[in-house]
Amino acid sequence: MTDSITPLFTATATATGGRNGRTAADDGSVAADLSVPKAMGGPGREGTTTPEHLFAAGYAACFGGAMDFVATQQKKNAKNAQVTAEVSIGPREGGGFGLAVVLRVQDPSMPTAELRAIAEAAHAQVCPYSHATRGNVDVRLEVAGA
Template identity: 50%
Template structure:
C-alpha cells in the first residue's frame, strides 16, 4: 500500500497527560478536556474519551466532505446531519481496534441520491482516507 502524501494546510496539536485517564488539551487552548475510560471499559465515565473525540471529529469532517460533494453534484443537503458511532474492541492479535458507523440524514434528497452522496463523500473525507483499509467503516442513510 502506498502512503498518502500531503502538502499540509493546517496542523492541529494536542497533548495528552495520563493517557485515557487524564487530560487532553490543544496548544491554542480551544480544547481542554478531562478524559476517562467509559464505565463499559471499567472506568469512571466522568470525562469524555478518545472514541467520543474521534466520533466528533469524524462526523464533522464527513459532514464537510458531504458539503463538498453536494456542491459538485448540485444537491440540496440543507438540514442534513452526520452521526458517527465509534466502537472500540479487542482484536484477534490481542490489541485493540476501532470500527465506525456513519449515518446521515439528508432530508431534501431521495434515498438513492443520499447513498450516492455518502459514497462520494467517503472518497473525499480525510478521516475516511486515513482509515480506509485499516478499520471497518459502514455508511448508511436514515
C-alpha cells in the same frame, strides 16, 4: 505505502495521563478531561469524555463537510444532512484493541438514493478521516433520506 500531502492546516494537541488524564489543543480551542468508561472497567467519571467521543465528533464533522463539498460539486445541497458517527472500541482478533465506525447520514429533504450517492462519494474520494481509516477500521455507512 501512504499518500503524501501538502499541509493546509495543522492541529496540535497534547494529552497527559492517557485515558484517565486530560487532552487539549495548543491553541486552547479544545480541552477535555478524560476517563475510561465503566463499560471498559474504568471509573467513567462524570463530566469527562473518551478518545472515541473525540474521534466520533471529528469524523462526523469532517464527513459532513466532505458531503457538502461533493454535493456542491454536483450542484446539489447537502447542508441539512445530519451525520452521526458511532465509534466502538474492542479487542482485536490479532491482539490489542481496534475501532469500528458506523456513519449514519440523514436528510429528509433529499431522496435516499441521491443522499447515498453523495455519502459514498464523500467516503471514497474526499473525507480525510475515511482515507485514514480505510483498510484499518471497519466503517459502515447507513443512509436515510426522503
